Amino acid sequence: MARPSGGAVTDVTSTDGPAADAARPDRVEFIVETRIPTEHGTFRVRGYRDLATGADHLAIVSTAPIGDPPLVRVHSECLTGEVLGSLKCECGPQLHAALDRIDADGGVVIYLRGHEGRGIGLLEKLRAYRLQEDGLDTVDANRALGHADDEREYGAAAAVLADLGIDRVRLMTNNPLKRQDLERHGIAVTELVPIVVGENAANQAYLETKRDRMGHLLPADL
Numbered sequence: 001m002a003r004p005s006g007g008a009v010t011d012v013t014s015t016d017g018p019a020a021d022a023a024r025p026d027r028v029e030f031i032v033e034t035r036i037p038t039e040h041g042t043f044r045v046r047g048y049r050d051l052a053t054g055a056d057h058l059a060i061v062s063t064a065p066i067g068d069p070p071l072v073r074v075h076s077e078c079l080t081g082e083v084l085g086s087l088k089c090e091c092g093p094q095l096h097a098a099l100d101r102i103d104a105d106g107g108v109v110i111y112l113r114g115h116e117g118r119g120i121g122l123l124e125k126l127r128a129y130r131l132q133e134d135g136l137d138t139v140d141a142n143r144a145l146g147h148a149d150d151e152r153e154y155g156a157a158a159a160v161l162a163d164l165g166i167d168r169v170r171l172m173t174n175n176p177l178k179r180q181d182l183e184r185h186g187i188a189v190t191e192l193v194p195i196v197v198g199e200n201a202a203n204q205a206y207l208e209t210k211r212d213r214m215g216h217l218l219p220a221d222l
């Protein structure tokens, strides 16, 4: 979902004409499936190679039946949040909450690598964090580095869903752009399921910026 650098976060999908591309299962190659017991339950973990980017993605599928339409979380990799437990974002708590939820109710978490830092990469995200220490917010830090506000696209996620036989989902997200881009890639989103967890004093301004400048559907009283 690349946007021109410095551009506002707006709907980049066409408003006239059909909803763009159909899901392209051949965007990814299924490599292997194995079962992994975790603190959040035991999951079928299916590994895919992204033939457009070379990234490795996971479909983490509940052992409970996934339902129709299934509950789906499309989750962007965040090393600092998920490995270090960074309090600057809420990615770790969101991932864990999504795994708990699909273990209980059935569903799928698609874990997208190559999405680190909203697609700018880990080291560029660290550069953005450095600028944030000087007072820039998450949007302006990206722009100062010459990046679009959000450089992710979800064609690989749509392809993984297609491989699983899923063409409509109840999507766990606060980000309406995820819905737009999945629909652009042929996945119908029947419902947006909020996933508001992991708020803390260190990420309050970050969440407010996502709400006020990036259109994320977050509570007014954050």
Ligand SMILES: Nc1nc2c(ncn2[C@@H]2O[C@H](COP(=O)(O)OP(=O)(O)OP(=O)(O)O)[C@@H](O)[C@H]2O)c(=O)[nH]1
Pocket (backbone or CB within 6 Å): 074, 075, 076, 077, 078, 079, 088, 089, 091, 094, 115, 116, 117, 118, 119, 120, 125, 128, 129, 138, 142, 172, 173, 174, 175, 178, 195, 210, 216
């Ligand atoms: N460029 C940049 N990326 C960040 C920053 N903080 C977190 N990220 C990345 O943002 C991605 C998560 O995106 P978010 O915008 O927080 O949330 P989202 O996934 O779009 O929306 P939800 O589905 O509601 O969680 C992860 O890849 C993080 O590494 C930041 O300050 N700058």
Ligand SMILES: [Zn+2]
Pocket (backbone or CB within 6 Å): 078, 080, 081, 082, 089, 090, 091, 092
């Ligand atoms: Zn994060």
